[in-house]
Amino acid sequence: MKTRKELKKLYNTLEFQKEYQYDGKDLGALCTQAGTTFHLWSPLAEEVELRLYRDGKHSECFQKIAMQKEKRGVWSYQTERYLHGVYYDYQIPWDGEIVELGDPYARGCGVNGIRSMVVDLNRMNPLQWEHDQRPKKREENIIYELHIKEFSWDESGGFSKENRGKYKAFTEEHTTLFGDGEHSTGLDYLKELGVTHVQLMPVYDYGSVDESNDEEFNWGYDPENYNVPEGSYATDTEDGAVRIREFKEMVQSLHKNGFRVIMDVVYNHMYSLESNLNKAVPWYYFRTKDDGTISNGSACGNDVASERPMCANYIVDSVLYWAEEYHIDGFRFDLMGLLDVDLMNRIRRELDVRYGRGEILVFGEPWAADETAIEGTAVPALKKHIAQLDCEIGMFCDDTRDAIKGHVFEAEIPGFVNGANGLEEKILNSVRAWSTDGRNVKAPSQVITYVSAHDNWTLWDKLEKTISDEEERIRINKMAAAMYMTCQGNLFFLSGEEFARTKDGLENTYNAPIELNRLDWERAYRYTDLRTYYQGLIALRKQLPGLCDKSEGAWKRIFEEWKTEGVVGFFVDNTGKVYESKWKTLCVIYNSTRETVSKELKEGDWEILVDSESSFRWKEGKKVGCAKAAPKSVLVLGQRS
Numbered sequence: 001m002k003t004r005k006e007l008k009k010l011y012n013t014l015e016f017q018k019e020y021q022y023d024g025k026d027l028g029a030l031c032t033q034a035g036t037t038f039h040l041w042s043p044l045a046e047e048v049e050l051r052l053y054r055d056g057k058h059s060e061c062f063q064k065i066a067m068q069k070e071k072r073g074v075w076s077y078q079t080e081r082y083l084h085g086v087y088y089d090y091q092i093p094w095d096g097e098i099v100e101l102g103d104p105y106a107r108g109c110g111v112n113g114i115r116s117m118v119v120d121l122n123r124m125n126p127l128q129w130e131h132d133q134r135p136k137k138r139e140e141n142i143i144y145e146l147h148i149k150e151f152s153w154d155e156s157g158g159f160s161k162e163n164r165g166k167y168k169a170f171t172e173e174h175t176t177l178f179g180d181g182e183h184s185t186g187l188d189y190l191k192e193l194g195v196t197h198v199q200l201m202p203v204y205d206y207g208s209v210d211e212s213n214d215e216e217f218n219w220g221y222d223p224e225n226y227n228v229p230e231g232s233y234a235t236d237t238e239d240g241a242v243r244i245r246e247f248k249e250m251v252q253s254l255h256k257n258g259f260r261v262i263m264d265v266v267y268n269h270m271y272s273l274e275s276n277l278n279k280a281v282p283w284y285y286f287r288t289k290d291d292g293t294i295s296n297g298s299a300c301g302n303d304v305a306s307e308r309p310m311c312a313n314y315i316v317d318s319v320l321y322w323a324e325e326y327h328i329d330g331f332r333f334d335l336m337g338l339l340d341v342d343l344m345n346r347i348r349r350e351l352d353v354r355y356g357r358g359e360i361l362v363f364g365e366p367w368a369a370d371e372t373a374i375e376g377t378a379v380p381a382l383k384k385h386i387a388q389l390d391c392e393i394g395m396f397c398d399d400t401r402d403a404i405k406g407h408v409f410e411a412e413i414p415g416f417v418n419g420a421n422g423l424e425e426k427i428l429n430s431v432r433a434w435s436t437d438g439r440n441v442k443a444p445s446q447v448i449t450y451v452s453a454h455d456n457w458t459l460w461d462k463l464e465k466t467i468s469d470e471e472e473r474i475r476i477n478k479m480a481a482a483m484y485m486t487c488q489g490n491l492f493f494l495s496g497e498e499f500a501r502t503k504d505g506l507e508n509t510y511n512a513p514i515e516l517n518r519l520d521w522e523r524a525y526r527y528t529d530l531r532t533y534y535q536g537l538i539a540l541r542k543q544l545p546g547l548c549d550k551s552e553g554a555w556k557r558i559f560e561e562w563k564t565e566g567v568v569g570f571f572v573d574n575t576g577k578v579y580e581s582k583w584k585t586l587c588v589i590y591n592s593t594r595e596t597v598s599k600e601l602k603e604g605d606w607e608i609l610v611d612s613e614s615s616f617r618w619k620e621g622k623k624v625g626c627a628k629a630a631p632k633s634v635l636v637l638g639q640r641s
Contacts, residue, residue: 001095005292011308012375019043020073021309021442025317027074028105028227029088031120036083040103041310042280045074045092050077053087056110056240058118084120085241101279104314106225107321108240110213113205113224113231117240119324124244126252133198134329135258139542141361143262143492144195145453148203148233149217150495153514156521157185161532165214167233167246171253177521185521187257193498193531194538197361198254199262199332199452203247205230207271208511211237217514219454221300222271224562226318251327262330262361263322267306267315268338268368269298277314285311287373297338297372306339307378312346315339316425319347323360336364336395341380341388348390363394363448363490374580387440391552396448400430404483405451411465411507416568416592417480417632418466424563427590431570433488435555445550449489451480451496457507460500467520474500475612475632478533480594482610482634483536486588488547488554498534499524536615540636543581543618546574566593567629574638581640583607591629599627601637608638 002010010016022042027039038050050065067090069076087110092099102109108117152159152169158179163169170187177183184192202220204227204461209216211231220230234243254261259561270277270285273294277285287295287303295303305311322328331347333339344362351360366383376641379385383395398408403426407413416427429436433444441447452459459477467473477500485491494501494520503509509517524531541547546557572586592598606625609618612633629635 001282003292004283004288004294005290008288008290008292011284016043017309022072022074023313024074028103028107029116029118031084031118032122033082033120035078035080036118037078038067038088038103039078040075040090040105040280041068041073042075042092044281045075047093049091051089051091052083053089053115055086056115056238057112082120083118084123086118087115087240088118089115090280094282099279101276102225104276104280105227106276107227108244109205109225109228109231110240110271111231111237112210113207113228116225119241119244121244124241124248126245126249129248129252132252132255134260134327135254137359138196138573139545140548141197142195142415142489142538142541143197143199143448143490144190144193144495145199145201145492146495147201147219147454147517148230149514150518152186152193154518154521158521159186162235165233165249166235167229167243168235170250173253173257177525183525185524187253187259189521189524190259193535194542195259197260197262197330199264199330199492201264202266203230203233203263204228204258204265217511217517219510221266221510223269224271224275226267226314227321247301248326255327260329260361261327262332263328264334265319265322265333266334267302267318268304268333268335269302270304273302281310284308285314289373295373296366297370298335299369303338303372305375306343307375312343315343316347316350320350321356323351323355326362329596330361330363333362333364335368337366337380337382338372339364339381340374341381341385342378344381344393345390348393352392358392358445361394361490362392363396366395366397372438372554383439386446387442388448391442391445394446394448396450396453397430397434397489398493399426399434400447400449400484400489401451403427405429405459405462405482406466408456409514410456411462414466416590417476417483418463419592421565424565424568426570427483428561428563428570430484431487431568431588432555432558435488443550443552443635444554445490446489448488448492449491450492451484452494453492454494455508457496457505458501458503459497460502461505464502464505472632474527474530477530478612478615479590479632479634481534482537482615482630482636483590485541486547486634486636488549490550491541495519496523498531499527500530533615536618537610540609540615541619544572544574544583544586545576545579545581545587546572549577565595567591569597569599575641580641582641583609584641585639587627587635587637589627589629589635591631591633591635594631596631597629599624599629601627602639605640606637607640608635609638610634
């Protein structure tokens with residue numbers, strides 16, 4: 001076997017690409033009533049053996065089959081036998097050593113992904129799956145980040161014991177707090193809150209938990225089998241069919257209840273260098289430096305070589321597979337800054353062709369943990385390269401996040417809401433989704449506006465670092481929420497942010513006990529005032545076309561801005577292009593000082609929409625002649641159309 005340095009040189013030659021580039025869509029095991037085919041791309045292998053098993057873990061191999069070498073580095077075997085439910089793996093001799101591997105293109109697998117599984121996907125659909133449809137687009141994208149296990153694990157959620165922490169919990173309707181029949185949890189709670197999209201933290205098969213041990217917990221940013229659902233969330237971890245069917249039942253239920261489903265995908269690195277992809281084609285799918293050392297821009301031990309043709313094909317095909325087979329409505333790309341611009345734009349184009357322009361959301365983290373050894377002329381999809389990305393590819397805006405609440409890594413460095421000075425211009429840029437500050441943001445469609453996600457401290461825990469008084473902290477939490485929900489861009493927040501979610505001050509809880517990570521549904525009703533404030537903000541946002549506008553000229557709707565120390569104000573052209581609003585103009589004031597701030601208004605009928613006490617003022621129709629923003633609050637007024 002050649003060294004990593006030698007392989008890097010080989011893989012980058014035109015000769016290798018011309019001889020081994022394979023664009024077929026039949027890689028993996030495909031099973032229908034007509035028979036079963038197996039295809040594996042392993043261009044350097046001299047022989048490949050297919051091994052069949054009765055189950056996914058325990059049984060002995062009952063048949064060994066020498067695969068046939070085809071053109072372009074593909075190995076194949078086909079049979080008229082209907083092998084649905086049969087498990088399999090491969091053996092490849094490398095330098096005298098026999099390497100065992102699962103299928104990198106597997107669509108099913110056994111417990112812990114050890115063996116792949118042949119699946120007739122037509123038999124995996126729940127009842128009425130063919131009639132499943134994504135909910136109609138709403139006026140705004142309100143994205144709510146959830147972890148499967150965290151959502152339903154706590155007893156207070158009222159979910160059935162057998163479904164707690166599982167996909168099946170999302171199929172339970174009308175759950176209530178401890179089953180009291182009064183206080184909504186689960187899907188009804190999300191409806192009342194007003195979210196439009198549920199973003200699921202990793203749900204592909206990942207390697208950082210033992211699927212057979214229900215006590216283990218991890219966020220799951222450790223991909224093993226990219227095209228198979230994670231088994232620890234299934235009610236049966238041994239039968240590879242169960243995870244597939246229950247995942248689809250979850251999506252079907254979320255759609256039925258009005259939510260689009262976003263999948264958190266991690267194509268930037270793999271859980272282990274012993275991945276099936278690396279075993280099939282050594283060091284093709286990983287970036288290496290010129291001296292052969294492994295690139296580690298992910299800080300997870302490796303970086304995926306997304307710029308290489310077959311790696312790009314793999315990622316594109318995987319995204320399209322989830323969208324088609326599992327009806328996924330959007331993709332959030334972990335460490336998108338490690339992937340290349342051409343790949344991201346290609347994913348956008350392919351989804352648009354199949355589902356319509358911008359119908360499937362695509363966004364990600366525009367950063368990396370460190371430098372990466374990206375090859376040739378490939379450009380990483382970092383924040384500084386946003387102008388090269390399609391305007392329907394979004395990026396998390398850390399500038400808005402940090403300007404509002406403070407430094408993400410330094411606990412005691414505050415933001416605008418909790419005492420920092422000199423951030424007024426950054427706040428105004430945040431309002432316009434950074435479309436006019438020279439950063440080449442094309443439109444608000446490219447910006448994810450948020451202040452908290454699963455990484456780092458929750459908003460509540462971050463505020464606790466700088467504000468000791470809880471009553472004051474609630475007021476500042478309301479202010480932070482009202483600020484980002486009156487900025488342009490796509491709105492996103494961590495589940496539980498609306499009820500002061502805490503992780504006891506722990507910054508990184510990726511593998512902390514579920515008792516710390518779980519959603520505490522009791523807390524949702526302990527902090528009713530804060531939760532209700534979020535509900536009002538979300539309901540109002542959907543009525544404000546001036547802020548929901550995602551077009552390239554949307555920033556022009558913000559006008560007559562003003563700022564003083566600790567105060568930012570602006571007006572918004574709120575006339576509707578797609579739908580009309582009750583209010584033709586908005587006046588918004590962010591007041592982080594301890595004094596009331598006043599602003600004279602133009603002539604017209606002005607109403608209070610949001611103030612420090614309530615985000616449902618817009619229901620009251622209370623008229624005012626002068627804008628008066630209370631200390632440490634956001635004031636929103638609307639001029640009647």
